[in-house]
Amino acid sequence: MLQAHSWPWNYVWVAPNVFLLALAVLLCQRGAWRRLPAFVAFAFLSAAGDLAVFAADVVPSVTPLTFWRISWLHLLVASLLKFLVIGEIFSRVFSSYPALSKLSRIVVSGFGAALVLAAAWIAAFGGGDSPLRLISGFHLLEQTVFLVECGLIVFVFLLAAYFRLSWDRFAFGVTLGLGISACEQLAAWAVVANASPSSHGRVLLAFLNMATYHAAVMIWIYYLLIPRKVVAKPAIPFPEHNLDLWNRELERLLQQ
Amino acid sequence: MTLAVVLVIAAIVALVLILRITISGRLQVADGSLTQPLQPVDLEAFQNLVDPAETAYLRQRLVSAEFRRVQRQRLRAMAGYLEIAGRNAAALIIIGQRALTSDDAQTIEAARRLVENALLLRRNTAFALIRIRIALAFPNAGPAAVGFLSGYEKLSAAAMLLGRLQQPGVPVRLSAS
Numbered sequence: 001m002l003q004a005h006s007w008p009w010n011y012v013w014v015a016p017n018v019f020l021l022a023l024a025v026l027l028c029q030r031g032a033w034r035r036l037p038a039f040v041a042f043a044f045l046s047a048a049g050d051l052a053v054f055a056a057d058v059v060p061s062v063t064p065l066t067f068w069r070i071s072w073l074h075l076l077v078a079s080l081l082k083f084l085v086i087g088e089i090f091s092r093v094f095s096s097y098p099a100l101s102k103l104s105r106i107v108v109s110g111f112g113a114a115l116v117l118a119a120a121w122i123a124a125f126g127g128g129d130s131p132l133r134l135i136s137g138f139h140l141l142e143q144t145v146f147l148v149e150c151g152l153i154v155f156v157f158l159l160a161a162y163f164r165l166s167w168d169r170f171a172f173g174v175t176l177g178l179g180i181s182a183c184e185q186l187a188a189w190a191v192v193a194n195a196s197p198s199s200h201g202r203v204l205l206a207f208l209n210m211a212t213y214h215a216a217v218m219i220w221i222y223y224l225l226i227p228r229k230v231v232a233k234p235a236i237p238f239p240e241h242n243l244d245l246w247n248r249e250l251e252r253l254l255q256q
Numbered sequence: 257m258t259l260a261v262v263l264v265i266a267a268i269v270a271l272v273l274i275l276r277i278t279i280s281g282r283l284q285v286a287d288g289s290l291t292q293p294l295q296p297v298d299l300e301a302f303q304n305l306v307d308p309a310e311t312a313y314l315r316q317r318l319v320s321a322e323f324r325r326v327q328r329q330r331l332r333a334m335a336g337y338l339e340i341a342g343r344n345a346a347a348l349i350i351i352g353q354r355a356l357t358s359d360d361a362q363t364i365e366a367a368r369r370l371v372e373n374a375l376l377l378r379r380n381t382a383f384a385l386i387r388i389r390i391a392l393a394f395p396n397a398g399p400a401a402v403g404f405l406s407g408y409e410k411l412s413a414a415a416m417l418l419g420r421l422q423q424p425g426v427p428v429r430l431s432a433s
Contacts, residue, residue, distance in 0.1 A: 097372070099372050099375040099379060100379065122259065122263070125259055150266075150270050151270075153270075153274070154270045157278075158277070162378070163349065163378055165349075166353045180271065180274065180275075182270075183271035183274065184271070186267040186270075187263065187267035187268065190260045190263030191260050191264065193260075194257065195260040
């Protein structure tokens with residue numbers, strides 16, 4: 001059942017892209033593209049690109065060389081858009097706090113540059129899994145892109161968690177979906193590019209990649225389309241006793 | 257193969273981190289209460305610890321090895337205070353962000369100021385803690401946590417203002433009775 005070009009294979013390849021295209025259309029209809037322009041562009045172009053790769057895979061007249069060229073183009077465009085989406089999320093989470101916006105920009109830029117260098121260094125160590133540079137280079141680039149993406153998303157999560165920042169629903173949903181997908185795909189492409197798995201192993205990893213991407217698309221649909229239940233959140237009262245103790249220490253300083 | 261294993265482990269660690277932050281973060285918001293209570297910070301004692309005159313006095317009175325030992329103990333105590341202040345700041349960020357959804361403009365402004373001050377303090381405590389960890393290796397160099405005090409005072413004032421606006425019936429003591 002878990003074979004290339006089987007029914008499940010075609011489903012997990014095509015369905016998430018169709019859902020993602022539908023999500024992009026609905027976001028445009030609701031005017032949400034103004035809030036997440038990079039994500040909407042990613043949804044349109046990435047889904048269309050992946051469907052083009054699928055078509056190139058199943059249409060007999062497409063040569064293997066053309067298939068890999070289309071795959072390369074899709075990878076480059078989708079990767080660029082994903083980094084724009086991460087930048088957009090970053091801006092939504094941090095830019096409303098003047099105390100953090102400048103510092104966080106510097107820190108994330110520095111961390112991003114370090115990640116790119118580290119990922120390039122790791123890719124240089126990977127010998128590649130195919131004698132054809134077009135294929136081995138594609139696998140190494142996938143590994144590199146997901147390594148940088150995964151690192152950036154974890155960093156944004158850690159920074160926001162450290163400062164206890166509240167996320168808006170859109171940014172949180174997009175980041176969670178991207179993060180889960182990036183972590184799984186990093187592991188899968190690392191195995192493909194460096195551990196020379198068998199043909200069946202590659203098919204299973206491709207299934208895992210596509211199924212995880214499907215799950216990520218479902219997460220995006222849930223967070224971007226389904227409205228949050230409006231529950232009146234009571235203000236958190238100051239813990240009187242603790243604040244009193246805390247104030248007492250402050251008074252001692254003020255009275256000096 | 258080794259590279260693949262390292263990257264797979266890194267990916268698993270990253271996934272666990274993301275899921276853990278997601279679950280713990282959401283529980284914190286849904287819970288509606290503070291997971292950690294505010295803890296008092298003895299600012300007077302902290303002021304003594306960061307006082308350059310105290311450090312200079314100790315440097316004069318103690319032999320070099322003894323000074324380094326004492327200075328390391330003072331740095332650890334400073335780190336302890338800063339960690340408590342950082343946790344207090346985190347708790348106040350949560351309180352302030354929740355108060356930002358209030359209907360009252362004055363409360364929103366007070367909450368915004370509280371969040372901003374608390375973020376600054378949390379940022380500064382993080383930097384001060386890094387500097388203290390470095391200073392633990394080189395105790396002869398002076399620690400730099402002095403700027404922390406003014407930030408803490410601003411944060412306390414902002415917290416008190418929001419506390420008064422949210423709970424006008426509960427007096428928040430500013431002066432000793």
